Amino acid sequence: MPFEFSPQKLVYGGEALGYAQGRTVLVPRVLPGERVEVEPVRIAKGVVHARPLRILEAAPERITPPCRYFGQCGGCHYQHLDVERQVCWKADIVRETLQRIGKIAWDREIRIHQANPWNYRNQAQLKVMTAESGDTALGFFAAESHQLVPIEECLILSPRLNSILGQLRQPRWLGRLRGCTEVELLANDQDDRVRITLHGNPEADAPERLADDLLQQLDGVASVVILEGRGTRLYGESVFTYRVGEFKYRLSPGAFFQSSRYLLPELVKSVTDAEPGDFALDLYAGAGLFTLPLGRCFERVIGVESHPAAAGDLQANAESHGFKNIRAVRQTTSDFLRRFAQKDPDLVVLDPPRCGVGNSALKYLIDLQPRRVHYVACHPPTWARDLACLLAGGYRLEEVEMFDCFPHTYHIECLARLVRPDLASR
Numbered sequence: 001m002p003f004e005f006s007p008q009k010l011v012y013g014g015e016a017l018g019y020a021q022g023r024t025v026l027v028p029r030v031l032p033g034e035r036v037e038v039e040p041v042r043i044a045k046g047v048v049h050a051r052p053l054r055i056l057e058a059a060p061e062r063i064t065p066p067c068r069y070f071g072q073c074g075g076c077h078y079q080h081l082d083v084e085r086q087v088c089w090k091a092d093i094v095r096e097t098l099q100r101i102g103k104i105a106w107d108r109e110i111r112i113h114q115a116n117p118w119n120y121r122n123q124a125q126l127k128v129m130t131a132e133s134g135d136t137a138l139g140f141f142a143a144e145s146h147q148l149v150p151i152e153e154c155l156i157l158s159p160r161l162n163s164i165l166g167q168l169r170q171p172r173w174l175g176r177l178r179g180c181t182e183v184e185l186l187a188n189d190q191d192d193r194v195r196i197t198l199h200g201n202p203e204a205d206a207p208e209r210l211a212d213d214l215l216q217q218l219d220g221v222a223s224v225v226i227l228e229g230r231g232t233r234l235y236g237e238s239v240f241t242y243r244v245g246e247f248k249y250r251l252s253p254g255a256f257f258q259s260s261r262y263l264l265p266e267l268v269k270s271v272t273d274a275e276p277g278d279f280a281l282d283l284y285a286g287a288g289l290f291t292l293p294l295g296r297c298f299e300r301v302i303g304v305e306s307h308p309a310a311a312g313d314l315q316a317n318a319e320s321h322g323f324k325n326i327r328a329v330r331q332t333t334s335d336f337l338r339r340f341a342q343k344d345p346d347l348v349v350l351d352p353p354r355c356g357v358g359n360s361a362l363k364y365l366i367d368l369q370p371r372r373v374h375y376v377a378c379h380p381p382t383w384a385r386d387l388a389c390l391l392a393g394g395y396r397l398e399e400v401e402m403f404d405c406f407p408h409t410y411h412i413e414c415l416a417r418l419v420r421p422d423l424a425s426r
């Protein structure tokens with residue numbers, strides 16, 4: 001049954017939270033201060049998830065979403081708010097998460113980094129679906145669903161990726177994508193070279209013929225990867241690179257790379273900004289985005305990365321830049337820390353996936369007694385949980401920064417700088 005609802009605040013995950021009929025209610029695309037008619041969709045752990053039916057009284061800050069797919073496509077969450085207000089809410093969410101999950105009362109500044117809020121994504125995971133009629137479509141999934149929303153253009157994708165999307169959705173290409181489940185696009189820093197990764201088994205063509213035509217006929221396509229089952233076939237240029245500042249990173253298929261392009265140099269600068277020292281650890285190092293700049297600042301650096309392709313890139317990137325002082329270790333952070341005996345790193349950089357670092361690995365880390373820890377995270381809840389553990393282990397939170405790498409979505413990149421006051425002057 002529909003009911004009336006007045007949200008109180010925006011919360012992590014893109015929804016607005018409020019209370020109705022004695023229950024907590026979460027609703028997307030509505031704003032605090034509004035009166036809305038909503039309809040329950042499901043109840044999970046006592047919380048009612050509902051969808052908005054009608055705005056009965058709009059908040060003054062509500063704007064018309066610039067994207068015509070907003071509300072259907074699940075990619076964006078905040079296009080009904082201008083970017084400045086989005087950022088204010090995101091900073092509030094970071095503070096609230098630190099308090100609620102980490103029990104950390106952070107009332108000092110959160111330094112905010114912002115850039116162009118449009119065309120910022122250098123990567124896209126386009127879904128491919130074929131209807132019973134045989135028609136194939138390309139687009140993104142609707143929120144919390146596997147229902148395809150066909151897309152002509154996405155305002156947060158780089159211009160090059162939009163141009164490729166525009167071409168791929170023409171019937172002559174769509175038919176040839178049948179049998180694929182996903183088309184993954186990665187553009188380089190100049191937005192002039194693209195790697196296309198096809199997941200699945202293209203039915204209409206021999207894979208090499210399709211790859212060849214994509215390479216020849218789509219402007220800017222430098223390589224094509226076809227991932228089918230456990231096999232990987234690569235066509236075109238064998239090495240794909242992305243430049244950030246003075247470093248050029250080799251990125252292999254399957255290896256993680258940051259997907260927001262404008263704030264990357266600023267993120268790298270903030271994360272690696274430290275006094276020169278003897279020894280730094282970069283845990284969850286990926287292809288070495290932070291490891292290489294750390295190699296300029298520290299006598300010795302160890303980068304730890306568990307994904308085989310990313311660990312290979314880390315090693316190759318350190319070598320291609322002539323770093324003799326960087327060691328790439330292919331291991332999980334937890335396994336590495338459990339066996340690593342050398343104490344007293346000057347700096348440890350942490351950049352884990354959404355699940356965070358976790359208590360047991362943090363315990364090993366605290367035992368190593370790093371002087372400083374820079375913890376960058378894409379998932380504030382696990383970041384706040386882990387920060388609480390570091391504070392209990394003797395660390396002091398010195399600075400919090402927020403990178404609005406993903407405007408119009410609820411995603412946030414956070415950075416915490418911590419120090420062990422008793423070791424700081426070591």
Ligand SMILES: C[S@@+](CC[C@H](N)C(=O)[O-])C[C@H]1O[C@@H](n2cnc3c(N)ncnc32)[C@H](O)[C@@H]1O
Nearest residue numbers: 256284285286289305306307332333351352353
């Ligand atoms: C958020 S990414 C950060 C990568 C890199 N710092 C960057 O910014 O490009 C997290 C990385 O941790 C790696 N990873 C995931 N679980 C790991 C683990 N348990 N131990 C070590 N690395 C892990 C992933 O493969 C991924 O490359």
